[in-house]
Amino acid sequence: MQKSFLVALLPLLALAQPAAAQMENFKTGPVFEDFGATAPVQMDEPVAKDTLFNIAFDVSTAADPDKINRTIESAARFINMHVAAGVPEENIHLAIVVHGGAAFDLTNQQFFAAHKDGRKNASAAAIAQLQDHGVEIYLCGQSAAAHGITNADLLPGVKMSLSAMTAHALLQQQGYTINPF
Template sequence: MSMIRSILSATAALLLVAPALAGPDDFKPGMAIPAFGKVASVPDAERLSKDAVFKIAFDTAAPAEPGKVNRTLESAARFLNMHEAVGIPAANIKLAVVVHGGASADLVVGEGNANAPLVAALIKHRVRIILCGQTAAYRDIEKSDLLPGVEIALSAMTAHAKLQQDGYTLNPF
């Protein structure tokens, strides 16, 4: 009897906790960029002022796996989707993604680049996509090789320095 009572108590505890846990099915397309950056509702999260202004820089050197999108580019889409979902106006969200190293391949025109639609959607939403010029030189990437709207900076270091001078903070995710 004691064992049955213990099992029932444990089961009841799990059932009470289960609704509080979010799983992959709880992530839904966002309003800004529905095809990328799914988000989950977080009803207990700190409320953000509708007047909040975000200036965030992302950094990526890791390329996407073949046939997949770059995780950092998708994180930028997720950031837009999350914050617009809680009422932050799109005009108050300024994002930049600085790309260098092997991730440069994710910005090049060509069949099979799964990142092309994501890059186009981000640029449409005023996200700056900035390629490190030193990477471009090293990898023989010309401006004409890049997806439309991608910028080239002197270097990733220069891009980050200028973004910080303009009030952007670096998102480590």
């Protein structure tokens, strides 16, 4: 029985090794060195160096415990990969609109710990770094109200919007497109 289990497990182990090797291609930087890893790609259609990006990211899923929110990290990945591809950082304008259960990821440590079993807000440092690079962060006021979050509970620089719908509508009027990932 044990031998047949091991024989069945061998193909899975063989698949795991190439997957781990592929992940070695992912590196952080050139803008964010602690998160936002991307892999180099030989592009068939290179991104023009003078491309201007105005992109809004929609975040509704909360971060996994002790991890940076995946969509918030995707914004860092977007910046890292495009700067690495030759687009000047000043041509990249991002906004992150947060609602639903992800609202807690925008709260200060005291509020976060009180509502998340004393855990640390693993997204806080990434949010601060993103803001240092011009990324605007908006919280849906309706989600905040539903979760008992006030402006005083937010991380520095996070903006309270009337709603996520409002934030997206206003960003679209400013030329932002929504990134569905």
